[in-house]
Amino acid sequence: MEYLLNQLVNGICQGSIYALMAIGYSVIVGVVGMVTFTYGEIMMIGAFGAFYSFQFFGNNLALAIVMAFASSFLLGIVVYKVCYERFFNAPRHIALLCTIGFSMLMKNLVQIVFGPEQKPMINIINNATYTLRLGSVAVDFKLLQIVVMLLVILFAVSLTLFFNRTRWGVALRAVSQNKQAAYMMGINVKRTAMLGNCIGCGFGGIAGILLSIYYYTVSSTIWGNFSMKAFSASVLGGLVDLRLSALGGLCMGIIENLGITISSATFRDVFSFAFLIVILVIRPQGFAAKKGSRV
Amino acid sequence: MAEQTLTRVPLLEAQGICKYFGGLKAVDHVDMTICQGDIFGIIGPNGAGKTTFFNICTGIFTPTQGRIFFCGEDITAMSPEAVAQKRIARTFQNLQLFKFMTVLENVKIGCHIKTKSNMFDAILHTPTFKRDEAFTTEKSLEILKRIGLFDFRDTLAGNLSYGMQRKVEIARALALDPKILLLDEPAAGMNPLETKALMEFIQALNADGYTIAVIEHDMKFVMNSCNRILVLNFGQKILEGTPAEVKTNPEVQSAYFGKGMVAGEAIR
Amino acid sequence: MSKVQAFYHKHRTILLLAVFAALCVLPFVVTKALFVRYACNILLFATLAGSLNAINGYSGQMCLGQAGFFAIGAYVCAIFSTRFGVNFWLLLPISGVFAAMVGLLVALPTLKLQGIYLSIVTLGASEIIRIIAQTWEPVTGGALGIKNIPYPWLFGLDTFRPKYYYFIFLLIGVLFLLVTNRVLKSRVGRAWISIREDQIAAKSLGVQTSFYKSLNFMYGAFWAGVVGCAYAPFVNYIEASQFSTDTGFNVLAMIVIGGQGTLLGPILGSMIVTVLTESLRFLDNWRYVIYAVIIIMMMWLRPQGIAGASHSVLAGGKIKRKPVRREGARSHG
Numbered sequence: 001m002e003y004l005l006n007q008l009v010n011g012i013c014q015g016s017i018y019a020l021m022a023i024g025y026s027v028i029v030g031v032v033g034m035v036t037f038t039y040g041e042i043m044m045i046g047a048f049g050a051f052y053s054f055q056f057f058g059n060n061l062a063l064a065i066v067m068a069f070a071s072s073f074l075l076g077i078v079v080y081k082v083c084y085e086r087f088f089n090a091p092r093h094i095a096l097l098c099t100i101g102f103s104m105l106m107k108n109l110v111q112i113v114f115g116p117e118q119k120p121m122i123n124i125i126n127n128a129t130y131t132l133r134l135g136s137v138a139v140d141f142k143l144l145q146i147v148v149m150l151l152v153i154l155f156a157v158s159l160t161l162f163f164n165r166t167r168w169g170v171a172l173r174a175v176s177q178n179k180q181a182a183y184m185m186g187i188n189v190k191r192t193a194m195l196g197n198c199i200g201c202g203f204g205g206i207a208g209i210l211l212s213i214y215y216y217t218v219s220s221t222i223w224g225n226f227s228m229k230a231f232s233a234s235v236l237g238g239l240v241d242l243r244l245s246a247l248g249g250l251c252m253g254i255i256e257n258l259g260i261t262i263s264s265a266t267f268r269d270v271f272s273f274a275f276l277i278v279i280l281v282i283r284p285q286g287f288a289a290k291k292g293s294r295v
Numbered sequence: 296m297a298e299q300t301l302t303r304v305p306l307l308e309a310q311g312i313c314k315y316f317g318g319l320k321a322v323d324h325v326d327m328t329i330c331q332g333d334i335f336g337i338i339g340p341n342g343a344g345k346t347t348f349f350n351i352c353t354g355i356f357t358p359t360q361g362r363i364f365f366c367g368e369d370i371t372a373m374s375p376e377a378v379a380q381k382r383i384a385r386t387f388q389n390l391q392l393f394k395f396m397t398v399l400e401n402v403k404i405g406c407h408i409k410t411k412s413n414m415f416d417a418i419l420h421t422p423t424f425k426r427d428e429a430f431t432t433e434k435s436l437e438i439l440k441r442i443g444l445f446d447f448r449d450t451l452a453g454n455l456s457y458g459m460q461r462k463v464e465i466a467r468a469l470a471l472d473p474k475i476l477l478l479d480e481p482a483a484g485m486n487p488l489e490t491k492a493l494m495e496f497i498q499a500l501n502a503d504g505y506t507i508a509v510i511e512h513d514m515k516f517v518m519n520s521c522n523r524i525l526v527l528n529f530g531q532k533i534l535e536g537t538p539a540e541v542k543t544n545p546e547v548q549s550a551y552f553g554k555g556m557v558a559g560e561a562i563r
Numbered sequence: 564m565s566k567v568q569a570f571y572h573k574h575r576t577i578l579l580l581a582v583f584a585a586l587c588v589l590p591f592v593v594t595k596a597l598f599v600r601y602a603c604n605i606l607l608f609a610t611l612a613g614s615l616n617a618i619n620g621y622s623g624q625m626c627l628g629q630a631g632f633f634a635i636g637a638y639v640c641a642i643f644s645t646r647f648g649v650n651f652w653l654l655l656p657i658s659g660v661f662a663a664m665v666g667l668l669v670a671l672p673t674l675k676l677q678g679i680y681l682s683i684v685t686l687g688a689s690e691i692i693r694i695i696a697q698t699w700e701p702v703t704g705g706a707l708g709i710k711n712i713p714y715p716w717l718f719g720l721d722t723f724r725p726k727y728y729y730f731i732f733l734l735i736g737v738l739f740l741l742v743t744n745r746v747l748k749s750r751v752g753r754a755w756i757s758i759r760e761d762q763i764a765a766k767s768l769g770v771q772t773s774f775y776k777s778l779n780f781m782y783g784a785f786w787a788g789v790v791g792c793a794y795a796p797f798v799n800y801i802e803a804s805q806f807s808t809d810t811g812f813n814v815l816a817m818i819v820i821g822g823q824g825t826l827l828g829p830i831l832g833s834m835i836v837t838v839l840t841e842s843l844r845f846l847d848n849w850r851y852v853i854y855a856v857i858i859i860m861m862m863w864l865r866p867q868g869i870a871g872a873s874h875s876v877l878a879g880g881k882i883k884r885k886p887v888r889r890e891g892a893r894s895h896g
Binding site: 023081086092094095096100101102107108109111224225231235269270274276280 | 672679686687858866
């Protein structure tokens with residue numbers, strides 16, 4: 001019971017990182033209207049940006065997050081130019097294959113430039129652990145987990161505010177709902193789509209740094225699976241709804257961590273993908289109320 | 296066309312069909328009876344729910360309420376494939392052609408339900424396969440000859456002109472040997488000459504015993520060829536009757552042609 | 564181009580026979596064992612890419628998980644031949660059937676899904692298969708894999724030499740092409756293509772799209788399984804990391820570069836990719852960079868692939884037409 005509760009806490013924490021990933025992914029899918037397989041590599045660039053920020057500018061978490069956001073944001077521009085801009089009117093699989101190619105490119109370039117080995121991420125937050133006693137059961141919270149969760153909430157809220165309160169945010173929402181109509185209203189659809197893609201990528205970068213802090217390592221190889229998990233989580237949320245995607249990410253984190261308590265840690269990915277497949281079979285639209293056929 | 300009042304056998308019947316998309320009542324309590332041998336026209340202003348109604352008849356949509364009967368059999372909840380197996384063929388308003396297949400191949404797919412060779416037949420070239428292929432080819436070429444596309448049989452369907460693409464769609468539907476043929480705006484995009492030829496073709500088909508239901512905006516076409524007409528407006532049925540009835544019905548005129556217009560002018 | 568095509572159509576049988584004969588003598592002409600090994604790889608991947616092409620190129624479903632079916636075939640072969648000593652030639656169809664069953668399992672939940680959902684489910688399924696292969700130690704040997712898979716019998720030839728194993732791949736490849744060609748020119752193939760072109764229209768003509776889509780999936784998976792079965796004894800040692808998603812993407816890249824929806828495309832793609840990655844081996848990781856750039860360039864410049872004419876929706880949905888009136892010639896993907 002105690003173990004299970006602890007795993008639940010781990011699950012919620014990991015799930016909240018997934019939620020951030022999923023939010024970023026949903027922004028991309030919503031605004032650009034196409035899915036991406038480069039997301040993992042974008043997260044990786046964010047993580048590397050943070051890694052080098054720690055190395056050169058000292059142990060400053062805020063700066064590292066800004067660096068992660070910025071590096072992924074900039075990569076987002078490249079991704080947009082290479083994979084999306086030309087293909088708005090082409091069949092969807094072309095842009096998809098382009099992102100697969102780009103993901104291969106990034107993965108190998110990073111291995112060449114930064115080396116293929118895993119790098120230890122600096123332990124930015126101390127290892128303090130707090131124990132919460134509920135009667136006879138004790139639940140452990142690491143400080144790291146609390147910080148991660150708070151950061152995720154902070155970013156999710158700020159993104160929501162951005163979308164609802166700013167002019168750019170409203171333009172992004174308009175583009176996400178109907179490109180044609182947005183175009184008629186005088187919105188520069190291509191530029192807005194690029195901005196949306198970059199913001200989504202930036203959030204991916206932040207998720208990347210949080211993940212690497214959480215696992216204490218940065219590597220250039222493991223990110224493909226996270227790309228798929230981000231996708232799965234946003235599928236659970238119906239692909240374009242930010243809040244539901246976040247919920248999907250949270251659920252996936254919890255399911256994974258509860259799943260590995262009843263089996264072994266190697267089955268982590270099996271649980272998340274099996275969960276996705278089951279959801280798609282039962283309810284293809286995910287948690288969303290209506291079938292979203294835009295993507 | 297003379298009135299056929301003697302032996303009218305109902306073929307396709309719709310009873311109280313409703314289709315709501317959220318709050319929008321696309322089709323609202325529409326009844327219809329198409330009888331054997333009819334050329335049945337469905338007219339109405341844009342957005343009247345004509346195409347939605349067709350989609351319900353062919354199983355693409357399931358109606359919110361109401362039933363569809365074909366030859367007395369309830370086909371309301373059937374999938375489009377199953378409906379097609381009942382020999383209800385249709386064409387589409389916005390041309391859903393297999394554009395990157397040749398015209399002949401397009402028509403050959405229409406023969407799909409009348410053949411049954413499977414994959415192993417194809418691999419081993421069994422007699423069933425050979426018979427099916429021979430039948431398919433012969434039948435398709437025959438239809439193409441009839442509709443006048445024989446010379447274009449090896450052209451990609453997407454390369455043809457708009458009017459010809461419409462013809463390919465009709466040819467494809469004819470390959471099903473349909474008991475009823477549902478045509479969704481067959482003359483859209485055709486020039487007057489083509490329209491006239493198409494009209495004659497449809498009448499010829501009807502003379503051969505095909506029952507035809509057609510959505511069309513071309514009034515001349517509808518009034519001259521159809522023997523029964525259903526008028527829809529905002530999803531509701533205004534009238535079902537003969538062209539003469541439709542012409543004189545004031546409600547139709549106000550709904551369809553707008554109030555204050557001199558009736559008959561637009562019709563004639 | 565059209566001259567070449569006309570020539571090809573005129574002397575089709577002779578040309579194909581000549582190519583076949585050339586392929587038959589190839590291992591005796593090329594004496595260097597390494598090159599013969601490359602030739603084996605090309606044939607292997609040509610057939611694997613062909614099986615993926617049967618799915619992606621002809622019914623327009625976007626399968627990303629071909630590595631999974633490939634793995635099933637390889638593992639079935641490895642397990643049955645090392646544990647029970649089943650004959651390789653018997654195992655070929657058995658592996659295929661196993662893979663086809665898994666293909667059906669994957670296809671069933673995805674029938675209602677479209678495009679990208681299907682892709683992600685296939686990708687997820689392939690990952691699940693790999694992870695299971697990696698962890699199910701009693702059966703698949705876990706991370707250690709399965710060693711010493713017996714070489715097949717081929718008229719008493721030493722099939723452990725690539726020179727002779729080559730003929731097994733050649734046989735499978737030719738068989739695949741013959742069978743697929745026949746299937747595609749039949750009622751079944753037409754149904755697949757009609758689904759690719761326009762699913763609603765196909766339905767309205769009575770094509771049971773669900774049935775034909777799962778059949779298509781099973782067909783592709785079957786051949787991937789067969790190829791996997793031939794692959795296992797060839798490398799003599801299999802383990803899960805050989806069947807990662809990267810392998811799947813590799814095969815996908817082959818059909819993209821070669822051209823989807825044509826029988827020639829996967830062969831060309833396999834040749835190009837294999838030659839490229841093998842000959843640039845000295846460049847290390849840079850060769851994958853070049854490879855990735857080629858994929859992106861392909862998408863930019865010629866999305867239908869090298870062999871692909873614009874004869875398909877896959878080409879970008881544009882059709883060259885002389886009259887000016889252009890309708891949006893697009894699929895509903």
